[in-house]
Amino acid sequence: MSIVGKNISYEINGAKILEDIDFKLNQNEIVSIIGPNGAGKSTLLGLLAGDILPTSGKVFYQGRELESISIQDRAFLRSVMSQSQQIIFDYSVKEIIEMGWIERGIAKYSGNFSEAVTNIADECDLKKLLHRKFNVLSGGEQRRVHYARTILQLWRHSNSNDERFMFLDEPTANLDLYYELKLMNSIKEKAKEGYGIGLIVHDLNLASIFSDKVLLLKNGECISYGEPSEVLTAKKLTEVYGIPMKVNDRTKRITYY
Amino acid sequence: MFELISKFNKLKFINNLQLLIILILVVVLFISLYLGISLGSFQISFFDYLFGNDSKLQQRVFEEIRLPRVFLAGIVGASLALSGASLQGLFRNPLADPGLIGVSAGAALGATLVIVLGSSWVPSYIFGPFILPLSAIAGAAFVIYLLYLFTKGFGYSGITYMLLVGIAVNALASVGIGILTFISTDSELRGLTFWTMGSFGAANWLLVLPAYIFIIPAFIWLLNSARKLDLLQLGEPEAIRLGVDVRSLKFKVIITSAIVVGISVSLSGMIGFVGLVVPHLVRLIGGVNHNYLIPASIIFGSSIMIIADLLSRVLIQPAELPVGLLTSAIGAPFFLWLILRVKKT
Numbered sequence: 001m002s003i004v005g006k007n008i009s010y011e012i013n014g015a016k017i018l019e020d021i022d023f024k025l026n027q028n029e030i031v032s033i034i035g036p037n038g039a040g041k042s043t044l045l046g047l048l049a050g051d052i053l054p055t056s057g058k059v060f061y062q063g064r065e066l067e068s069i070s071i072q073d074r075a076f077l078r079s080v081m082s083q084s085q086q087i088i089f090d091y092s093v094k095e096i097i098e099m100g101w102i103e104r105g106i107a108k109y110s111g112n113f114s115e116a117v118t119n120i121a122d123e124c125d126l127k128k129l130l131h132r133k134f135n136v137l138s139g140g141e142q143r144r145v146h147y148a149r150t151i152l153q154l155w156r157h158s159n160s161n162d163e164r165f166m167f168l169d170e171p172t173a174n175l176d177l178y179y180e181l182k183l184m185n186s187i188k189e190k191a192k193e194g195y196g197i198g199l200i201v202h203d204l205n206l207a208s209i210f211s212d213k214v215l216l217l218k219n220g221e222c223i224s225y226g227e228p229s230e231v232l233t234a235k236k237l238t239e240v241y242g243i244p245m246k247v248n249d250r251t252k253r254i255t256y257y
Numbered sequence: 258m259f260e261l262i263s264k265f266n267k268l269k270f271i272n273n274l275q276l277l278i279i280l281i282l283v284v285v286l287f288i289s290l291y292l293g294i295s296l297g298s299f300q301i302s303f304f305d306y307l308f309g310n311d312s313k314l315q316q317r318v319f320e321e322i323r324l325p326r327v328f329l330a331g332i333v334g335a336s337l338a339l340s341g342a343s344l345q346g347l348f349r350n351p352l353a354d355p356g357l358i359g360v361s362a363g364a365a366l367g368a369t370l371v372i373v374l375g376s377s378w379v380p381s382y383i384f385g386p387f388i389l390p391l392s393a394i395a396g397a398a399f400v401i402y403l404l405y406l407f408t409k410g411f412g413y414s415g416i417t418y419m420l421l422v423g424i425a426v427n428a429l430a431s432v433g434i435g436i437l438t439f440i441s442t443d444s445e446l447r448g449l450t451f452w453t454m455g456s457f458g459a460a461n462w463l464l465v466l467p468a469y470i471f472i473i474p475a476f477i478w479l480l481n482s483a484r485k486l487d488l489l490q491l492g493e494p495e496a497i498r499l500g501v502d503v504r505s506l507k508f509k510v511i512i513t514s515a516i517v518v519g520i521s522v523s524l525s526g527m528i529g530f531v532g533l534v535v536p537h538l539v540r541l542i543g544g545v546n547h548n549y550l551i552p553a554s555i556i557f558g559s560s561i562m563i564i565a566d567l568l569s570r571v572l573i574q575p576a577e578l579p580v581g582l583l584t585s586a587i588g589a590p591f592f593l594w595l596i597l598r599v600k601k602t
Contacts, residue, residue: 075500085492
């Protein structure tokens with residue numbers, strides 16, 4: 001099963017932000033959305049996650065129109081990590097992570113709440129930070145806390161095979177190299193567990209190594225969509241980014257300086 | 258004690274320390290209730306009353322003056338604190354307060370309208386004593402709706418912006434009250450000064466009981482939104498992604514605030530700063546999550562108001578300070594301190 005965007009376009013006051021995009025995200029799959037600033041990447045993510053409605057075209061979750069799914073039900077199907085707003089009050093890190101816990105109304109889940117939070121904090125290396133105030137953390141640490149929250153939102157019993165999708169808008173922004181790699185590996189792990197993951201990323205090498213498919217956007221149009229080796233070619237990238245790009249034939253490493 | 262609490266604390270979003278604080282606040286509330294009932298220019302022993310050892314006069318003072326007054330102070334304090342806590346959460350703004358953003362002024366304007374014009378427009382037998390509270394609620398709701406329009410659906414437009422809107426709304430309401438004062442008769446004027454300074458002197462059971470009947474369900478209604486207010490702190494889009502119906506949450510917080518502040522102002526006049534100060538004190542003691550903040554603010558606001566009323570009665574005996582003057586005298590410096598603190602971060 002999958003999330004599908006069919007011919008989606010989005011306009012603001014007559015200005016085209018996205019035009020006629022087709023998108024498909026399957027389970028066990030990582031799809032990276034790449035492109036220069038203002039290409040419409042975050043808008044596309046917002047449309048797929050259901051934050052905004054497309055001007056034309058439709059988004060389907062498991063064959064159902066997204067519009068017909070209540071916002072409560074959507075919260076169980078997909079989680080979103082975006083560029084977050086400032087948080088005014090002094091919540092602790094633990095409280096911020098726990099905000100990802102959506103009430104399931106079923107007693108069998110509630111018993112696992114603290115276990116789930118502890119496991120995820122462990123998984124994201126946040127155990128030492130749990131009782132710190134969120135607002136005093138560095139930008140990178142805050143991103144990691146939000147990532148943990150995004151995972152907790154989709155937490156299920158290990159024997160559950162519910163379908164789940166994650167949308168991540170530049171999850172590696174502000175992270176140091178260690179945590180960048182750790183987070184990308186965690187995403188890969190989630191995809192293996194059955195998640196479908198839509199990702200906006202600026203680092204083309206990360207996109208090339210970790211994704212199953214890549215969508216290249218420019219000025220709201222899809223330039224190319226497919227396997228990393230088909231999309232991330234020197235010719236296409238040079239054309240889209242406006243700087244000379246080289247792709248190493250053997251290692252597939254992309255260089256631009 | 259602490260272990261006992263952690264054993265029984267099956268609640269997910271409130272920690273053991275917070276539960277302990279709430280229990281202590283309940284004890285403090287009972288102490289203030291006891292003090293509020295016993296002390297005053299007329300000493301009454303609660304235990305004498307309980308065992309029937311008091312005079313007829315003492316009994317009447319106790320049942321018809323002291324008790325309704327203390328209960329009114331309690332529910333008004335709770336209402337203002339709850340409204341402050343939930344509005345601060347909704348606006349994601351630590352400076353929100355029913356007084357500062359003009360909600361209390363709107364309620365007072367509604368009440369003033371009825372005092373001065375009401376008698377000639379609405380025959381008193383239609384709503385009887387309830388026309389005043391109803392009109393105050395309408396005034397409060399109207400101001401909150403204005404704020405909603407000006408802040409584009411409570412989108413985060415910065416602390417200064419909302420306070421400026423509040424100042425403008427307050428000014429407009431004062432103009433309205435000013436005009437009404439100008440055209441009022443002498444007896445109406447006495448009623449009007451009561452609104453602007455705040456007092457629990459007019460408490461009687463006929464008005465206090467209905468206040469409890471409306472306000473307590475509003476409390477309960479809002480309490481189950483506490484967690485949604487937490488999620489809202491992540492920003493509106495995030496809250497929606499986590500399954501929160503943000504529109505209905507806004508509606509709920511606004512309507513509850515209008516009801517509880519409208520009723521409170523209609524019964525006791527404008528009492529400033531309680532809604533601002535109490536939630537901040539509660540946050541300083543135990544944390545910011547709304548599952549703790551809202552019940553703790555209700556309980557603490559109630560005790561603080563009972564004590565403030567007690568002080569207003571005993572400080573310059575046998576005369577009485579308007580309680581609104583007292584709370585503003587303490588609250589305004591606190592507000593200044595808060596602005597300095599917010600500016601730093």
